[in-house]
Each structure stands twice: as structure tokens, then as C-alpha cells.
Amino acid sequence: MSEHEQKQESTMSxxxxxxxxxxxAGGLVGGGILGGLIGANMKKDEEVSDTGGHGNGHDQVAYxxxxxxxxxxxxxxxxxxxxxxxxxxxxxGPGANDLDVPFFIDxxxxxxxxxxxxxxxxxxxxxxxxxxxxxxxxxxxxxFDVGLAALQTYSRDKYNKPFAxxxxxxxxxxLTAFEEDKVKLRGVTSRTFFNILRAATIEGVYADPAYAxxxxxxxxxxxxxxxxxxxxxxxxxxxxxxEIKPNSLHSYTK
Amino acid sequence: xxxxxxxTDAVIVGVGWAGGIIAAELGKQGLNVVGLERGKERGVKDYxxxxxxLRYGIRYELMQDLSRxxxxxxxxxxxxxxxxxxxxSFLLGEGLGGSGVHxxxxxxxxxxxxxxxxxxxxxxxxxxxxxxxxVQDWGITYxxxxxxxxxxxxxxxxxxxxxxxxxxxANPFPNPPMKETPITARFKEAAKSLxxxxxxxPSGNMSQAYENQYGAKLAQxxxxxxCERFGCEYGAKAxxxxxxxxxxxxxxxxxxxxxxxxxxxxxxxxxxxxVRYVDVQTKEEFIQPAEMVILTSYVMNNTRxxxxxxxxRPYNPDTGTGVIGKNYCYQILPGSAGFFxxxxxxxxxxxxxxxxxxxxxxxxxxxxxxxxxxxxGSISINQSGYRPIQYNMxxxxxxxxxxxxxxxxxxxxxxxxxxxxxxxxxxxxxxxxDLDPSYKDAYGLPLLRLTYDFTEQxxxxxxxxxxxxxxxxxxMGPSKINDRQQLEHYDIVPYQTTHNTGGVIMGAEPExxxxxxxxxxxxxxNVFVIGASAFAHNGGYNPTGTVGALAYRAAEGIIKYSKxxxxxx
Numbered sequence: 001m002s003e004h005e006q007k008q009e010s011t012m013s014x015x016x017x018x019x020x021x022x023x024x025a026g027g028l029v030g031g032g033i034l035g036g037l038i039g040a041n042m043k044k045d046e047e048v049s050d051t052g053g054h055g056n057g058h059d060q061v062a063y064x065x066x067x068x069x070x071x072x073x074x075x076x077x078x079x080x081x082x083x084x085x086x087x088x089x090x091x092x093g094p095g096a097n098d099l100d101v102p103f104f105i106d107x108x109x110x111x112x113x114x115x116x117x118x119x120x121x122x123x124x125x126x127x128x129x130x131x132x133x134x135x136x137x138x139x140x141x142x143x144f145d146v147g148l149a150a151l152q153t154y155s156r157d158k159y160n161k162p163f164a165x166x167x168x169x170x171x172x173x174x175l176t177a178f179e180e181d182k183v184k185l186r187g188v189t190s191r192t193f194f195n196i197l198r199a200a201t202i203e204g205v206y207a208d209p210a211y212a213x214x215x216x217x218x219x220x221x222x223x224x225x226x227x228x229x230x231x232x233x234x235x236x237x238x239x240x241x242x243e244i245k246p247n248s249l250h251s252y253t254k
Numbered sequence: 255x256x257x258x259x260x261x262t263d264a265v266i267v268g269v270g271w272a273g274g275i276i277a278a279e280l281g282k283q284g285l286n287v288v289g290l291e292r293g294k295e296r297g298v299k300d301y302x303x304x305x306x307x308l309r310y311g312i313r314y315e316l317m318q319d320l321s322r323x324x325x326x327x328x329x330x331x332x333x334x335x336x337x338x339x340x341x342x343s344f345l346l347g348e349g350l351g352g353s354g355v356h357x358x359x360x361x362x363x364x365x366x367x368x369x370x371x372x373x374x375x376x377x378x379x380x381x382x383x384x385x386x387x388x389v390q391d392w393g394i395t396y397x398x399x400x401x402x403x404x405x406x407x408x409x410x411x412x413x414x415x416x417x418x419x420x421x422x423x424a425n426p427f428p429n430p431p432m433k434e435t436p437i438t439a440r441f442k443e444a445a446k447s448l449x450x451x452x453x454x455x456p457s458g459n460m461s462q463a464y465e466n467q468y469g470a471k472l473a474q475x476x477x478x479x480x481c482e483r484f485g486c487e488y489g490a491k492a493x494x495x496x497x498x499x500x501x502x503x504x505x506x507x508x509x510x511x512x513x514x515x516x517x518x519x520x521x522x523x524x525x526x527x528x529v530r531y532v533d534v535q536t537k538e539e540f541i542q543p544a545e546m547v548i549l550t551s552y553v554m555n556n557t558r559x560x561x562x563x564x565x566x567r568p569y570n571p572d573t574g575t576g577v578i579g580k581n582y583c584y585q586i587l588p589g590s591a592g593f594f595x596x597x598x599x600x601x602x603x604x605x606x607x608x609x610x611x612x613x614x615x616x617x618x619x620x621x622x623x624x625x626x627x628x629x630x631g632s633i634s635i636n637q638s639g640y641r642p643i644q645y646n647m648x649x650x651x652x653x654x655x656x657x658x659x660x661x662x663x664x665x666x667x668x669x670x671x672x673x674x675x676x677x678x679x680x681x682x683x684x685x686x687x688d689l690d691p692s693y694k695d696a697y698g699l700p701l702l703r704l705t706y707d708f709t710e711q712x713x714x715x716x717x718x719x720x721x722x723x724x725x726x727x728x729x730m731g732p733s734k735i736n737d738r739q740q741l742e743h744y745d746i747v748p749y750q751t752t753h754n755t756g757g758v759i760m761g762a763e764p765e766x767x768x769x770x771x772x773x774x775x776x777x778x779x780n781v782f783v784i785g786a787s788a789f790a791h792n793g794g795y796n797p798t799g800t801v802g803a804l805a806y807r808a809a810e811g812i813i814k815y816s817k818x819x820x821x822x823x
Binding site: 085086090093112116119121122124126128131134172205226227228231235249 | 302305306307308312313314320321323324327328329333337338339340342433435436475478479480598599600602603604608640641646654655656657661664667668693694744745746
């Protein structure tokens with residue numbers, strides 16, 4: 001992807017976010033015209049529904065392409081730019097944004113995982129050794145708030161530009177600094193933030209499309225992974241590689 | 255105020271494999287049993303949408319809710335112990351059937367050498383060979399345990415064939431081995447050409463439809479590749495909720511209560527009188543009086559309940575005396591990853607225990623005279639099925655993210671194979687479990703504290719066996735093999751294995767062990783503590799087969815005790 005395309009894509013993506021988040025956009029403008037904006041956005045959604053792709057046919061709206069956690073298009077734009085560097089669009093196939101990974105992460109942050117509900121979150125908190133695991137008092141959604149804001153600050157300090165508008169190589173440089181724990185964050189290490197971001201990106205590429213990522217099972221198709229299949233008993237002994245059309249959890253109910 | 259319930263013959267704490275077996279066997283004999291299980295009821299009908307990697311494989315839907323209870327961990331006694339806030343290194347079970355619901359089903363018998371490790375090693379190599387290791391004999395021999403192994407294998411419908419170098423069997427496996435695949439065949443050919451003796455891995459996935467001694471019907475495995483970390487929607491995996499618990503309930507003598515979290519063993523210093531438990535949903539508290547108390551709540555909770563209830567002699571790592579919390583062991587896992595540029599394998603198909611194994615470097619099957627470690631491990635290839643989030647095997651020089659990572663992780667998803675080892679883990683004085691001084695569970699009780707690090711013995715075993723796995727992999731003909739990471743400090747984060755052992759170990763003498771060879775507590779004759787907690791060290795195989803054998807041995811002991819009383823050994 002050329003730098004120009006990269007920039008264009010990130011701008012496009014931000015527009016799509018605004019388009020898909022009528023409530024937020026409306027809120028920014030003011031309560032008085034909120035109702036009108038929601039109506040306008042619903043119309044636009046239907047117009048672009050052909051590219052949504054999550055439905056059975058072309059006449060369905062990709063309703064899950066809506067933020068449930070993020071409330072600020074700028075923050076969402078940073079996430080979009082970052083996940084695309086971790087899993088870029090290239091000759092091997094779609095990247096994180098084409099696969100709707102940002103919506104996957106957004107939905108995850110809004111739920112149990114983002115709130116660490118099944119994890120031990122009692123204090124006291126101490127940093128711990130390299131072998132003692134996650135010790136931050138922050139919940140994952142807070143880690144993303146802190147981490148994404150820090151990507152923006154770092155980018156503005158160093159390049160005088162928002163993260164999403166940087167060249168790909170500059171974004172990589174910043175992400176690498178986070179990965180190598182060279183950036184001081186509040187309440188969590190930059191390495192921990194980066195590791196969660198990376199893991200969540202890969203999850204969004206390959207989790208069942210029910211979770212709003214892995215659009216059209218395109219992530220699975222790249223890996224020749226056929227998703228959910230009831231049985232391989234007739235193929236398990238095959239000497240040849242078997243190509244199988246993928247199935248999602250949706251096939252349980254359709 | 256806790257409500258006191260009517261007395262029962264036996265109360266079981268935790269209803270997984272061990273608890274389920276005890277319930278079935280005691281119920282069959284007409285003993286009244288109450289089974290207390292902190293998690294929910296579940297069964298085959300609950301796995302309708304189970305082929306969901308994120309939910310079950312990554313977010314651990316079937317595992318322990320750590321917000322209620324976890325452990326704390328440190329590498330050594332001078333470090334501050336901190337909570338294991340998220341699951342990682344091992345995946346603790348919760349709910350009816352315990353980890354027996356979401357295990358893979360690799361079902362081996364420990365070697366004769368394991369049960370007499372101290373005496374056999376000293377006899378053959380001299381006392382210096384075990385210097386620094388807290389190894390001891392188990393107080394039982396393989397020959398004594400043989401019939402109990404078979405009883406478990408029948409209950410679990412194990413599919414397999416006898417390995418030449420494995421323990422001798424009195425009976426064939428209840429089911430024939432799993433199918434041969436290009437991947438298992440490739441491993442076997444390579445091992446054979448190196449002079450080793452490969453065989454098909456004994457499997458808790460059914461190679462054919464099967465009915466066990468309790469009348470439980472198990473279906474044929476479909477090789478769907480959603481096994482470990484998942485429940486089986488076919489009822490084709492040896493799972494206590496399929497194999498033993500329905501029978502236990504049918505006896506009419508077993509009352510299993512879910513959401514019942516036991517918080518205390520009530521005792522008078524010599525005998526237990528019952529247990530206290532909390533309903534985790536309503537928060538009501540109950541006292542369940544019982545003639546016998548049976549702990550089957552995994553290594554961690556068996557140890558913790560005894561420590562918080564002040565029953566038995568806590569282990570002291572400074573002196574090596576005391577027994578509760580002693581000899582915590584794990585497993586050492588050297589392996590090799592091979593990348594096949596020109597071939598594509600059906601890696602996404604599989605079954606939890608579909609694989610092939612060699613025992614040539616396990617136990618004392620090879621000469622240790624010139625080696626700086628004892629024991630070894632079983633080396634296997636396992637085709638349990640790759641899933642796309644968890645499996646991103648790439649050559650070592652691949653970056654962790656970006657275009658090159660994407661390219662390689664896609665390419666090698668179907669072009670990488672790995673050989674692994676279940677390496678034995680030897681106890682040392684400073685690896686142990688006790689109670690954490692500061693962190694508490696949801697009921698205000700101290701968390702269990704784990705102090706554990708790898709030792710020189712572990713590193714030497716790892717390096718030696720790793721060279722063997724490399725040799726086999728090379729023989730399989732890959733384009734490249736990954737360099738193995740050095741074994742340094744134990745890390746609680748990356749998944750390694752849920753083969754934790756020790757803490758309430760068995761033995762022939764009360765001074766050095768917590769339970770006798772019926773898993774009966776030396777210090778409280780009506781308390782039986784069952785599970786891998788009884789392992790005096792961890793062997794070179796997956797532990798469940800041996801846990802199952804010990805559960806049947808204990809069931810016999812409990813029934814005998816209910817009639818005669820007194821110490822059984």
C-alpha cells in the first residue's frame with residue numbers, strides 16, 4: 001500500500017466511524033438536532049450496506065459496525081491506524097481495518113474482557129517481576145484509553161502530527177517504542193498495552209465473525225482455516241491437503 | 255449463621271474426575287454421598303455452540319473464575335508473591351466434571367520407575383545421583399496399582415495400543431487406537447529410522463462407540479479439532495459428566511450440589527466432622543456433617559483447604575519438614591517446531607489425544623550414568639487441531655507483527671508441525687505451596703501461595719531431551735527448525751501445561767508424606783485427599799491416567815474404612 005493510500009484509508013475509516021456513530025456525532029453537535037442526525041445516519045448506513053458484508057445477502061446492514069465502547073472518533077482513528085500496522089493489508093489479503101478489527105476490539109472493551117470481570121483485581125498492586133504477569137490496577141478498557149492517548153501524545157511531540165496521519169514507518173517506529181517499553185504510561189507499562197493491542201488485533205482477525213471482526217471469514221480464508229465444521233472423520237486420513245469452504249457459528253442457527 | 259444439614263456418610267469436595275469416580279463407587283456400595291461442586295452443572299447439551307475459539311480457547315469460558323479465587327506466585331522465597339490475576343501458565347477448572355470436561359484426553363500410566371524412583375535410582379546410580387532432589391518413593395508399586403489403572407481406562411474408554419517400553423499391561427486397552435494420519439505416520443517413520451519405538455498415543459477420545467462399566471454410552475470421536483479447552487458436544491470424550499457422574503446419580507445415593515464452595519474442613523484435630531460451604535449465588539452458609547471427608551478439588555484447593563482448616567502438618571521449606579504444601583512439581587516441556595515450505599498438512603483437523611509417542615527417553619529407559627539429571631519424558635507429536643488465534647507458529651527470525659508476521663503466520667498455519675515432551679519434574683526443598691500472608695479470596699480466606707522455579711535438574715533434562723526432539727524433527731524432513739528458547743525462570747504467563755502436582759503427597763511413612771497409599775491422611779483417618787496432589791514428583795507423562803488409578807485405589811480404601819475404620823496402611 002502506498003503512503004497516499006494509507007492516509008486516504010485512515011481518513012476514510014474515520015469518516016466511516018463518524019457515519020456509523022450517529023449518537024456520538026449528534027452529541028457533539030448538540031442535543032437539539034440529535035433526532036435528525038440519527039435519521040440521516042440510518043439512511044447513509046443503508047446506502048453503504050453493500051459493503052457491510054456481514055449479512056446473508058446484499059440487502060442487510062452491517063449493524064455491528066457501530067462503536068459500543070469508544071465515544072470519540074479521534075481515539076477510534078488512532079486504534080484503526082495502529083491495528084493496520086500490526087496486521088496490514090497487503091498481497092496476502094485484507095488488513096485489520098478491512099476485517100473490521102477495530103469494531104471487534106471496541107465490542108470486546110465494552111464487555112466482560114474489557115472490564116476484567118473474571119480476573120483477580122484486588123489490591124494491593126505492585127509492579128512485579130517479569131515472570132509474575134499482569135499486575136496493573138487498570139482494567140483493559142482503561143489500558144486502551146491510556147495507551148491510545150499516549151500514542152497520540154508521542155506522535156504529536158515527535159512529529160507534530162496526529163498518529164493516524166503519520167507515514168506507516170513512523171507509526172511502526174512509535175509502536176516499536178511502546179513494544180520495547182520505552183514510553184512511560186500512567187498505571188500500566190507501554191509494553192503491556194502493546195501486547196494487549198497486538199493480541200486483540202490477532203483475535204479480531206481470526207475470531208468467529210459473530211464478534212464483529214474477521215469480516216466474511218476473510219481472516220480464516222487467508223489461513224485455509226475452515227472455521228466451525230462438525231466432523232473431519234472422513235478426511236482425517238487424507239494424504240492430500242483438503243480445502244474446505246469455511247463455516248461460522250452462524251451456521252448453527254441459520 | 256450457617257445452617258447445619260443432616261449428616262451424610264461421605265462428603266466430596268469438588269466433582270471432577272476424582273470426585274465423580276468416588277461418588278460412583280461409593281454410591282454403588284450404598285453409601286450416602288454429598289458432592290459439593292463450586293461451579294455450575296454442565297453436560298453435553300451445553301456445548302451446542304462450542305466451536306468458538308475466542309470464547310472457549312482464548313477467554314477460557316469453562317475455566318476458573320479468578321475474580322473469586324486465584325493463587326499468588328513468586329519464583330523464590332525472597333520475592334514478594336503477587337496474585338496470578340489472569341489465567342496463563344495453567345488453566346484451572348471449575349464446574350461439574352472439572353478439567354475432565356476440557357482436557358485433551360492423553361491417558362498414560364506412570365512408569366514402574368516413577369513409584370520407586372528414589373530406591374531404584376539410588377540402587378542403580380548411587381545416592382549422589384539424587385543429591386539436592388527431594389525425591390521419594392510413593393508407598394505403592396506399579397504392579398499394585400495396575401488393576402486400578404485398568405479400572406480407570408475402562409471408565410474412560412481409552413483407545414490405544416501397548417507401547418514396547420511403557421508399563422506392562424494385564425489387559426489390552428478397552429478401545430483400539432485412534433486413526434493414523436499423515437502427521438502421526440511421519441513422526442513414527444522418523445522415530446523408527448532413529449531406532450526408537452513409536453506407538454499411538456492412548457486417547458480419551460473414543461476411536462469407536464463405547465459403553466463403559468457404568469453403562470455410559472460414549473460416541474465415536476469426529477476429529478472436529480475443538481477438544482482441549484472445549485467440551486465435547488458428541489459425548490465422544492472421556493468426560494466425568496458423561497462417563498461416571500450420571501451413574502453416580504442413578505444409584506440414588508449421591509446428592510450433587512452445584513454452586514457449593516467449601517471454605518473449611520471442620521475437625522477436632524484428629525478426625526473431621528464435616529465441611530462448611532457457601533452457596534456462591536445466594537451467599538448462604540451451610541455446615542454439612544459427614545462420617546468421611548473426601549477432598550477432590552485439584553492440587554491447589556486440596557492443599558489450601560487443609561492449610562486454611564489447620565489440618566495436617568504444614569510444610570516448612572527452611573527445614574524440609576512437615577508435609578502439607580510439600581513437593582510441588584510441574585512439568586518440563588522441551589520440543590521442536592519444524593517448518594515445511596513445500597508441503598501442506600491438514601493441521602486444522604484433529605482430536606485432543608490424536609498422536610504418536612516414544613518412551614525411549616522416559617523414566618530410566620535410557621542410561622543416566624553419564625547424565626547430569628534423572629528421569630526424562632515421553633516425546634510425542636499431537637494432532638489436536640490448530641486454531642487460528644492460538645496457533646501462529648513462525649520461524650524464529652520472524653517479527654512479532656506487521657507484514658512479515660502476517661505472511662509467515664498465514665503460510666505456516668498448515669505447514670508447521672511440532673514435537674513436544676512431557677518432561678518429568680523433580681521436587682526440591684524450596685519449591686512449595688503455603689498460604690499467602692496478604693491476598694484473600696472472595697470469602698476472606700488467604701490465597702494459596704506458590705513458590706516455584708526451574709532447577710538445574712530441569713534445565714539439564716530440557717537441554718538433553720530437546721536435542722532428541724530436534725533429531726526426530728530433522729528426520730521428518732522440514733525446510734527449517736526453530737532454535738529452542740533456553741529454559742530459565744518459570745513464568746506464570748505463557749500457557750505451558752495444567753499438570754500441577756504435589757502438596758499432599760503419598761508415601762509409606764507419615765514423617766515424609768501426608769497420605770498413605772489409599773490417599774488417607776495419616777493425621778486424620780477419615781479424610782482422604784485425592785488427585786495429582788498425591789504425586790511425590792511429576793512423571794514423564796500426562797498425569798490423568800495416574801490420577802484416575804489413585805482415585806479407584808482410594809475408593810476401595812474409603813469403602814473399607816467405612817466398614818472397619820482405622821488407618822488402612
